[in-house]
Amino acid sequence: MxxxxxxxxxxxxxxxxxxxxxxxxxxxxxxxxxxxxxxxxxxxxxxxxxxxxxxxxxxxxxxxxxxxxxxxxxxxxxxxxxxxxxxxxxxxxxxxxxxxxxxxxxxxxxxxxxxxxGDPRYDLVSAQGTTDAVFHILRNAGTFNRSRAPRLVVCWGGHSISSAEYDYTKDVGYELALRYLDICTGCGPGAMKGPMKGATIGHAKQRDRHGQYLGITEPGIIAAEAPNPIVNQLVIMPDIEKRLEAFVRTGHGIVVFPGGAGTAEEILYLMGILLHEDNLEQPFPVIFTGPASAADYFIRIDQFIVSTLGEKARSRYQIIIDDPPEVARQMAAGIQEVQEYRKESGDAFYFNWKLKVSTEFQRPFIPTHQNMHDLELHTNQEPYRLAANLRRAFSGIVSGNVKNEGIRNVEKNGPYQLRGDPSLMRSMDTLLASFAKQQRMKLPGKEYIPCYEISAE
CATH class of the missing domain: 3.30.1850.10 (MoCo carrier protein-like)
Structure with missing residues (x-):
């Protein structure tokens, strides 16, 4: 070679x-x-x-x-x-x-x-201790600006997307930047790079020389999603759970583009948090968007969310297809609500302290075969707890797809075994099969061999 x-x-x-x-x-x-x-x-x-x-x-x-x-x-x-x-x-x-x-x-x-x-100041078993650790890592990296009004949009989506979807993410990033909004992503290629690339032009047109392109990653995923060159602030969080918390604590709104298992993991994490009763009144704009060719993708995502987490979850996001200016307008309006809420509640603009993130979403999940087998994938639990367990299942699939340790684990012990309620497992299997068919689990041209097997209990 x-x-x-x-x-x-x-x-x-x-x-x-x-x-x-x-x-x-x-x-x-x-x-x-x-x-x-x-x-x-x-x-x-x-x-x-x-x-x-x-x-x-x-x-x-x-x-x-x-x-x-x-x-x-x-x-x-x-x-x-x-x-x-x-x-x-x-x-x-x-x-x-x-x-x-x-x-x-x-x-x-x-x-x-x-x-x-190992520092006793950070009780990483407690919710507050974990949040404090996330805050201090971000502060040490210099990501906070106390004088800056809310303007950071987190963009999620897959690294393996079509050229039409990639161009669309650039168009959305451009429209966001024209409205003086910044971009935060998982820092990799595809839907993580596109919004940043588009935003550079929008910021340039507005002569905004202080555009923030924040990339947040973690050691397990960075080898599969190397930081793209537009990222001007890179932060390495210790694990995926702290990475996800960093996204929702620093971001003022979230745009979700088409993706695969990793994007589903992020969506489930976000829905689980927003469905917690302590967060029901807090404004947090969430928009699912893509070009016309991605309409079916979001239909399937919407169906999966409602079938597993209930109709209430649908009220926490909106779907906008093939309309980048409208995505930016709605996000800018939503962030204005966030700013007013933060002013009234006395919360910081640069870090969302009031958002409730329970320990179910903070405890690091190690996707061993036993841990994946033991996940409680049934509907007889509160929606936010089900979201936490589904998030862990998708996290394990991401590990088996692209992470070094996960790939080796599957090679040695075979596919992960996922079991749960029949209807729930059918919904999950249908969603994952659609990802594989649309080549969202691996880069185009690479054969995808599932790292999981799904069955009903």
Missing amino acids: TRNLVDAEVSPVGQFAILSKYEINKLTGESRGPLYQVFRNCSLAVLSSGGYMDDGKELLEKYADFDISVIPTERNVKIRVKNAPAIAFVDGKMIRGISEHLFSVLRDIIYVNSEIT
């Missing part, structure tokens, strides 16, 4: 603080334990930005000889890479945006390990 590789040293750029000798030693010791592996794998993903790959296991195997070191200097540190993907360089020099992302990885991996994990 022919590869173009580069060796280089890079000095700090972007939002990066000085490291202590203790922190540096954690990544330069001879043992190079689990913390180093997380740092290495996330760094390799960043350096692979722009590559056509959505398989974390495949990326790590392709660049098995990639090496990265943190080199202490008199003033700070440098990063040395060996056998790095050449796509990250121009004429032998690392692209500045990729350098910034690389030091964002170092910043967040070190901060979480040194300041969050």
Whole structure:
């Protein structure tokens, strides 16, 4: 296999603080334990930005000889890479945006390990303790601006989408930016890149030089969804649950484009939170949208939500097909309601403290075969609890589809076994089958082999 590789040293750029000798030693010791592996794998993903790959296991195997070191200097540190993907360089020099992302990885991996994990100030078993941890990680990354009015739109959607759907996400991003709104995504390609790309033109036309393009990811998914080059603020959360909480705490509204299992996971997380009785009165604009060709996709999503979580869930979102200006108008109006609510309630503009996120949505879910088998997938529970369990099921499927550890787990032990109420499992099976048929589970041209089997109890 022919590869173009580069060796280089890079000095700090972007939002990066000085490291202590203790922190540096954690990544330069001879043992190079689990913390180093997380740092290495996330760094390799960043350096692979722009590559056509959505398989974390495949990326790590392709660049098995990639090496990265943190080199202490008199003033700070440098990063040395060996056998790095050449796509990250121009004429032998690392692209500045990729350098910034690389030091964002170092910043967040070190901060979480040194300041969050094991610190008694953060009770990660409690809801408030977890929220405090999410807040401090985001604050350390410099994502907050106290003087900025609400304007951050979270955009969710798949990495494997058609060219028509990708162009549509750009059109929506453009219309949002014309209304002085910013973009936050999962930072990867496809529907995570399109809105940001469109927004750059909208912001340029409005001479808005302070556009925020916030990308939020986590170590398990970053190898399959490498940060796109438009992201100007990258944050690595410790796990998918804290990543999802970061989205809903920082965003002032959410636009959902077509996607696959990962997008379904995000939708179920959001619906579960908005259906909690403590959040019923809080304004939070949610719009499902896509081009005319995606109308059937959203019909199926809507049917699945109503059949599993009930008619009340439908009241928490609106569906707008093939109309980017209307999406932007409705989102701008919804965010204005959010601003008024925050003023009246005394909540911060930059972080939604009043949103209730229960521990069911915060506890990290490890998708082992036993944990997937034991999920309570039945309708005899409160809708928000069912949403939490369905979210875990889709999270496991995402892991088995694209995450290194999940792929290896399925290769070793076979497909995950999901069991539950017959009607619920039929709805889930129908939805997932439609994703596979529309090539939303893997990039086009790649055969999709299901990592799950569904049956009724």
